[in-house]
Amino acid sequence: MQLVVARIGRAHGIKGEVTVEVRTDEPELRLAPGAVLATDPASTGPLTIETGRVHSGRLLLRFEGVRDRTAAEALRNTLLIADVDPDERPEEDDEYYDHQLIDLDVVLTDGTEVGRITEISHLPSQDLFIVERPDGTEVMIPFVEEIVTEIDLDEQRAVIDPPPGLIDDRAEIASARDDDSTDSSGDEN
Structure with a gap:
């Protein structure tokens, strides 16, 4: 099963970082370095997360192969999609996907x-x-x-x-x- 876990926002800085609007309760799992995510539109992906950090309350990601502001800005509004086992449950009993x-x-x-x-x-x-x-x-x-x-x-x-x-x-x-x-x-x- 595929789930939208984030939407890419605007570029941040000049080294290829982007802001992301997180759409998952588990960003540390779904948006961790090394994660490979499908995209919508599909023509922009898949994307592999190289680094992630929080800056001023926003999550910033850098993807492999995206090295400058122009390439980062081209990803704006792209949805990031993770493959999730449909039987997977959150760790807490009162939490749901x-x-x-x-x-x-x-x-x-x-x-x-x-x-x-x-x-x-x-x-x-x-x-x-x-x-x-x-x-x-x-x-x-x-x-x-x-x-x-x-x-x-x-x-x-x-x-x-x-x-x-x-x-x-x-x-x-x-x-x-x-x-x-x-x-x-x-x-x-």
């Missing part, structure tokens, strides 16, 4: 269908599940243990317990609000 989560069914704790995970968005503060609902709309679910209560890879589902308003349709919210206002008579006994 994106490919394990994509296409999981998302259900509420009572079994009500919410949709299917189509994408994982990695933001600086947290990861989000992008979930396609049965009607074709999308909802974003924060991947935090308070909301995502269970990931069951055997059953191919993610169980969520969302706070009010996270996945509710606006019409459902308005309807519930209208019901609440008509139900209260204002009488106290």
Whole structure:
């Protein structure tokens, strides 16, 4: 199985280094010196990582055969793709690779269908599940243990317990609000 592990950014300096946008939780494994990565577009690769270092909070890589700024800049926006054994699991029990989560069914704790995970968005503060609902709309679910209560890879589902308003349709919210206002008579006994 192939996974996108990074996207090459702009050139850094004049000796062929590039910045990379990391798209893996294990950059020390996937983006280590000696790693051979396929590319998209395929015409630019495969690329072998020669060196890697962190500079001002960004990962910088240099690839074998890329010796100057012009060659490095030609790689900009190239996706780096690693071959990964589909049965490989992260070291921690509560960690998952994106490919394990994509296409999981998302259900509420009572079994009500919410949709299917189509994408994982990695933001600086947290990861989000992008979930396609049965009607074709999308909802974003924060991947935090308070909301995502269970990931069951055997059953191919993610169980969520969302706070009010996270996945509710606006019409459902308005309807519930209208019901609440008509139900209260204002009488106290």
